[in-house]
Amino acid sequence: MLAETICSAVSAAGLGIAAVTAYRRRFVKAARIAAYALVPLGLVLTGVVEWLSGIVLSPTVWVGFGLLALAWALLTVTRAVERRGAGGSAKSSRAVGPGASAPALGGGATGASPTPRSAPAEDFSDIEAILKKHGI
Structure with missing residues (x-):
């Protein structure tokens, strides 16, 4: 609920800035500001903000991200170990x-x-x- 309110306020402020810019006869710049200002409001109306806030505030999701990071680190470390240390011993064990x-x-x-x-x-x-x- 708080994230939706913040996004709506940002959109309203952006549309206000676009209106002031259009009043100064800079219409292309005002249209670009209005386009950027409508993005947070569109994200709120499509439900993306609610979905993201559910991910960010969920401890289960953070544990999942931690496990993914741990798995990636283990894969990286094991590849480095294979390239450095085990590469020489693997060649010598296969030698005729x-x-x-x-x-x-x-x-x-x-x-x-x-x-x-x-x-x-x-x-x-x-x-x-x-x-x-x-x-x-």
């Missing part, structure tokens, strides 16, 4: 053991160290050829 990767590297079952690859040299030769082609 050294004995299993040796045959793929060419060491065979003997466990010998793999031979160095010459692929980077080929990559640089391609780059050198491109640079020579452009005169660099």
